[in-house]
Amino acid sequence: MPCPATPPGTASWRLISSPANCAAEEEAVIPCTTSRPDLAHILLDECQPSDLLRVTGHLVLPDTADGRIRLDVDTVEVMWEAPLPEQPPKGPADDHSDRDRAIHALAEALTGLAYKPAADEQPDIRINIGPVGLHGLDVAHCHSIDVTTAGTHKLADAVDAMLATLNSLPPQAGTGLDPLTIAELTDYFDDLDLTELTRDVLDATRPEDRLAVTRVVDDWFGDIPVTGIDDNDQ
Incomplete structure (x- = not known):
């Protein structure tokens, strides 16, 4: 990003030199300066990072032993302008x-x-x-x-x-049962014969437990007449 330098009317920036077909490690970062006010105006007010520039100038040796070589730029030509960064949308804010x-x-x-x-x-x-x-x-x-x-x-x-x-967990196909499944379940329970079901349960129950099992079944389905069980015991 270009920045004003001293004295006024000058600018400094870093230029990434990337020749055609070069690898990333072959790129060079060159410190640049310009003492021309017109070029400083272009760099500070019209250019933005990632613009493709063509510059000419001459290399200047460092002033101190630990300094860096810099390019004193005489001309700047903008070859390609980088897209402007996206701005926050104007108008009503989205509900986040x-x-x-x-x-x-x-x-x-x-x-x-x-x-x-x-x-x-x-x-x-x-x-x-x-x-x-x-x-x-x-x-x-x-x-x-x-x-x-x-x-x-x-x-x-x-x-x-x-x-x-x-x-x-099994995949969730939806939150409700399929209407066909509901219809099949309804038909299945409508076809149940509670008396026959109770008789089958009691036939599979030991004789000493039949009275207790009958009372449990009656609590579920109501008072169901069962052959072999006196009404007083139901």
Whole structure:
């Protein structure tokens, strides 16, 4: 990013020299200066980072032994202008209340892992939580939580356990039963003969337990006449 230099009317910046077909490690960062007010105006007021520039000038040796060679620029030509950074949208703000509540809930849940003065281990890991595409108004919804290595291991184990539980559950096709399934269940229960069902249960029950089982069945389905059981015992 160009910045004003001394004396007034001059500018300094860093130029990334990237010849065609060169590898990233072959690029060079060249400190540049210009003492021409017209070039300084272009660099400070019209150019932006990532613009493709063509410059000419002469190299200047450093003033001290630990200084750097710099390029004193005589001409600047803008070959390509980088796209302007996206600006926050104007107009009514989007409703991010649900997102903000989710961030707050997660931050509160992680607060239990935060460092406590009584602990022997010092925090050495920082967890940052915030909205994507951060704007000025979103700063209030950013959280930084310092945790220890041991606390981070606990968090990782808890997340692994949660994922294992979720992966073991059958896929949810929907929240309601299929209408055909409901109809089939209704027909099935409508076709049940409670008297026959009770008789089958009692036939499979030991004689000394039949009275107690009959009373339980009556509690479920009402007073059902059963052959072999006196009405006074039902």
